[in-house]
Amino acid sequence: MNVMPKPGGSTSGTLLGNSAYIFLIRFFPALASVAALVWLSRYMEPAYYGRYQSFWVQWQVLQVVACLGLPTLVLSYPAARVSGLAKGITRKQAALLGSWMLLVAIGFALLQQYVGSPFGPWQAGTFLLLSTPVAVLEAFALLGRQLRSVALLNVAYAGVFGLSHAFLVGRLLNSEQLLGWLLVANLLRLVALGQLARRHYRSQESAVPIQLHTVQSLWMHTALNEVVQMLFRWVDKFALNFVLPAALFALYFNGTLDVPFLPLLLGATGSALLLHFNQPGLPDAERLATLKSAATVLSAIVFPLFFFLLFFRYELFGVVFAHRYDGAVPLFLVSSLVLPLRAYNFTALLQHKGCGRVITTGALLDLLLAFALMYPLYRLLGLSGVALAFVISTYCQAGYYLAQTAQLLGQSWVDLLPCRPWLFQFVGFGIGLFLLHSLLAAVFSEQLMVVVGGSGVGLVVLLVVWRAKTGKAGLLHTPTSEKVTPERIGH
Incomplete structure (x- = not known):
């Protein structure tokens, strides 16, 4: 289904709708993954759980290495240009890409045999080999605005993922049988996404073939940046899964776990911003206004979530993990301190301007500083x-990214941020969640504290989304409305 904005329609509504659709597309697989994490944490031995999560950490890192930044590259250009790049690729180039993916998959398989994974090496390698083109084809289908079809495929895959893990916990499946189910589901998803991508490709028959070397610089920086960013996100877990005993690794993994669904929301917003910026004739002032408006909306979601996790952390670990991983709470507290930064997309304008070198430099400095500390x-x-x-x-x-963006636009870094709304929100949500936790702690059990506190935060999020959707308070308002042609699409 093509979800096109009406001529003269609000670009703010398009941005919010696209972000919401992308979030929902990725929500259900993430929900199934979180459910599996909780089930295994509560009902499986820590040693097995540690080996299980070790597999997924390695997969997360090596899949990004195998993809070579192609999904992000696809979303960085208009549909006609991407189709032209697809037409311009030679057989030798396609063979090199396929060989690289196969090489990484073989390496992943050998790694499973070396670390004693609960899954068969050949299964692991095949799973990575299938998931890599799935990521690329999904990005191409999203570029074609086939949002509903992609969403249905992801819901079906999430169902298989969740059901197979329920059977694993219930001892109806073993580890290798579970991954066998996921292999079949991924193969079917690959075939379906291939059909969607083929349909979108045919709709761009007029596209002129474009040689890959014309995007070589951006592609190189995109691939390098994605690998560095993924390494930054997972390198501690990736390294420690070879060093720590499985049970201790399980403790570290749960203590430094990303907040469920928040990366999906931020990734969806970033993708929608990136393609929104590509609209023809859009001045930088409006791009910056849209970025700040999106940051105002995101902060109204991120800040209450941050303070909820900060004040309710002990109760949360007791309820979710049945007090089996209470030793991970101090780790969780420290890793949560980064959450306020997630209210702003620091690279959207840099990527739109083609500043791949700046983004890569920032990512490398980030990783090197983390290693040094x-x-x-x-x-x-x-x-x-x-x-x-x-x-x-x-x-x-x-x-660093904020300073570089300010220099690029010729403005002060303060002008890039919605400082006034952020200050009010940060102070207000901080005081509100602190008082709520103090009140609930004096009256309720930890289960009810988590339910009532989490419900309060959920209501705040729903209110923010509703206000943004209805355009109230100018949360996602941009000064003008534009016509969006099929060649300049967001997702």
């Missing part, structure tokens, strides 16, 4: 010091 902070604070090293380097990276 990791050992001394580990000696000082233990595993919490490892988490703190990544928090500090993330704040430094955000400052």
